Amino acid sequence: MLIRKPDDILPSEITSEAVWRSRRELMLRAGLVAAAAGLPGWTMRSAFAQEAGILPGKANPVLSVMDKQTSFADVTSYNNYYEFGVDKGDPAANAGKLQTSPWAVSVEGECGKPRTFSLDELLKLAPMEERVYRLRCVEGWSMVIPWVGYSLSALLKQVEPTGNAKYVEFVTAVQRENMPGVRAAILEWPYVEGLRIDEAMNPLAMLVFGVYGKVLPNQNGAPLRLAVPWKYGFKSAKSLVKIRLVEKAPVSSWMQAASQEYGFYANVNPGVPHPRWSQATERRIGEDGLFSPKRKTLMFNGYGEQVASLYQGMDLKANY
Numbered sequence: 001m002l003i004r005k006p007d008d009i010l011p012s013e014i015t016s017e018a019v020w021r022s023r024r025e026l027m028l029r030a031g032l033v034a035a036a037a038g039l040p041g042w043t044m045r046s047a048f049a050q051e052a053g054i055l056p057g058k059a060n061p062v063l064s065v066m067d068k069q070t071s072f073a074d075v076t077s078y079n080n081y082y083e084f085g086v087d088k089g090d091p092a093a094n095a096g097k098l099q100t101s102p103w104a105v106s107v108e109g110e111c112g113k114p115r116t117f118s119l120d121e122l123l124k125l126a127p128m129e130e131r132v133y134r135l136r137c138v139e140g141w142s143m144v145i146p147w148v149g150y151s152l153s154a155l156l157k158q159v160e161p162t163g164n165a166k167y168v169e170f171v172t173a174v175q176r177e178n179m180p181g182v183r184a185a186i187l188e189w190p191y192v193e194g195l196r197i198d199e200a201m202n203p204l205a206m207l208v209f210g211v212y213g214k215v216l217p218n219q220n221g222a223p224l225r226l227a228v229p230w231k232y233g234f235k236s237a238k239s240l241v242k243i244r245l246v247e248k249a250p251v252s253s254w255m256q257a258a259s260q261e262y263g264f265y266a267n268v269n270p271g272v273p274h275p276r277w278s279q280a281t282e283r284r285i286g287e288d289g290l291f292s293p294k295r296k297t298l299m300f301n302g303y304g305e306q307v308a309s310l311y312q313g314m315d316l317k318a319n320y
């Protein structure tokens, strides 16, 4: 049988009738072309999906929160991506120039099999999952976002980290011509972030390729970025080009810029204020009006059950 209803699209992924319809048509078309070319269906499906901007993932309820999701419009128009400017609307206005193809990510350093992965290889490395995560920005706002991707650990395992790989450094894209923020001296570029190896291997630490069942818009960090939901949003580096396994703790761009305000761990912690403001509460974008009460910020952004053990015995005030 040439045409069959794709069983990899779950009802839970369906965001609207129109999206469902267009996805279904594409999948069917892709299936037909694949069959004609004698290729495995998923090869063509992923190629077609990429072209059409569609990137479905199988819902992962275990790693998802039930909070009401922030609208696609808000997720893609109110954000931080300093390479494109410092105002919340700048990334959406300016990121159109980001060149996302061809793209490759080099995974190197303390590992047995360092390697460069093309974007196509990364897209096929592990099954795509949809996970609804909270994102808490250090500035005091938050969102709830259905990301599409898989655990970062799936990629790290490929290169076989050595015993010296105590930390992971993430380096992001610099395209001077296309990034007005890079031409301005806001931060040191490239934007660099880091995690301890056990944090990076935690299943929640996610390599993200899509949002709301679509390929990531440039302003959200196309073609791939991190989502580390128990940490402040700045840890979730966008548009990754290099991942280095290292022995010493990396110095992030934000530590470099203001180490007394932004530490290496950056775990969401309502009990540890930023030097210039409290972190006890947050404004959920799209939810709270000017006069509605703010939400209480949760320890580890509500992910304590999954991650608190990583920090046992650590002073989280000193290690902010």
Ligand SMILES: Nc1nc2c(c(=O)[nH]1)N[C@H]1C(S)=C(S)[C@@H](COP(=O)(O)O)O[C@H]1N2
Binding pocket: 075, 078, 079, 080, 081, 082, 083, 135, 136, 137, 138, 172, 191, 219, 220, 232, 233, 234, 235, 236, 237, 238, 239
């Ligand atoms: N390369 C890069 N990554 C970045 C940033 C940035 O300025 N440059 N901003 C961070 C901050 S402060 C936040 S809150 C999140 C926002 O992610 P979002 O646009 O998906 O909401 O991206 C993070 N990743």
Ligand SMILES: [Mo]
Binding pocket: 080, 136, 137, 138, 139, 232, 233, 234
């Ligand atoms: Mo942020």
